[in-house]
Amino acid sequence: MRILVTGSAGFIGFHLARRLLRRGDEVVGIDAFTPYYDPALKEARHEILAQHKTFVAHRLRLENLDALRKIYAQGFDAVVHCAAQAGVRYSLEDPRAYIDANIVGTYNLLEAMRDSPPGHALLASTSSVYGANARVPFFETDRADHPLSLYAATKKATEEMAHAYAHLFAVPTTMLRFFTVYGPWGRPDMALFKFVKAILAGEPIDLYNYGKMRRDFTFIDDLVEAMLRLLPVVPGRPGARQAPVEGDSLSPQAPWRVVNIGAGKPTDLEDFVAAIEAALQRKAQRNPMPMQKGDVPATFANTDLLFRLTGYRPATPVGEGVPAFVAWYRHYFAP
Ligand SMILES: NC(=O)c1ccc[n+]([C@@H]2O[C@H](COP(=O)([O-])OP(=O)(O)OC[C@H]3O[C@@H](n4cnc5c(N)ncnc54)[C@H](O)[C@@H]3O)[C@@H](O)[C@H]2O)c1
Secondary structure, X not given: OEEEEEOOOOHHHHHHHHHHHHOOOEEEEEXXXXXXXXXXXXXXXXXXXXXXXXXXXXXXXXXXXXXXHHHHOOOOOEEEEOXXXXXXXXXXXXXXXXXXXXXXXXXXXXXXXXXXXXXXXXXXXXXXXXXXXXXXXXXXXXXXOOOOOHHHHHHHHHHHHHHHHHHHHOOOEEEEEEXXXXXXXOOOOOHHHHHHHHHHOOOOEXXXXXXXXXXXXXXXXXXXXXXXXXXXXXXXXXXXXXXXXOOOOXXXXXXXXXXXXXXXXXXXXXXXXXXXXXXXXXXXXXXXXXXXXOOOOEOOEOOHHHHHHXXXXXXXXXXXXXXXXXXXXXXXXXX
């Protein structure tokens, strides 16, 4: 297959692209190497992808519609959209970055696809769209109308924009709601990376909501496996003959559905920290902090729909995933 991966120098886009290349697919990657975190990490990821002859890289912002159209014109079996301005907390500091990358960037991608849709478009969304929904686990069919951060609001907007394009221009679309993804080559702004760095430096770690947080931590390899399995699960047009799937989020108006990809098993932040301490063989100094604006106390994915569509559920426990990250971190930052 020939697949367009946006955000190919990012944490998730890189892992996905690497798996696709290893299995023999052609991957065209787009990334702007934005300075939200150290672009050197993005360069290092792309260097690994560049070892494959079937990888082609384009360095550009999705806001550049003309350039995007030219790349898209070669035609793709699938498009996987991982480029975004991510992060809940930073959306209070620089909200404009979210409008530009997530709203305008996604709009441009949809525009590029509209005249000649790919076989399947898969767009990254987030568990943050569930806001502070009290009922857990979160089902795809739950209301997700009360975003608590601009990050969540822009991601929810991309879901709705993609629905309109799926309806108007028959772009078969799957929205992927990711739940706190972690693992090797992970993001420096996320808890695991920050905690490992601080503990190794003998510095305290900030535990928001005084540590009373639960996250459905999802190991990167599990996430990529789920994405690969969803690639051929193309949402059909409404009315097309297909067996109904229980609990499906398939739109009655468009070839569009939304699927949670999470561990389906929330971990207490305290247990996550304990797994890091065990992997590092060091004790963390804890700095309890109040809840951060825009954050939610718990996330918990129901993964039945993913399982019904693909026969797969993420299963890697943090006791395995955290040491894998620590091994990578030690190797990557080895003096
Ligand atoms: N990592 C998680 O836990 C998590 C959870 C939920 C959702 N997501 C979503 O998954 C996707 C991938 O996240 P990630 O963790 O790999 O983040 P990341 O920041 O590592 O990757 C995003 C990549 O997109 C690129 N990018 C940003 N704006 C761009 C633009 N305007 N044009 C072109 N490239 C641009 C960045 O340079 C970066 O390499 C994002 O859509 C994110 O919102 C991630």
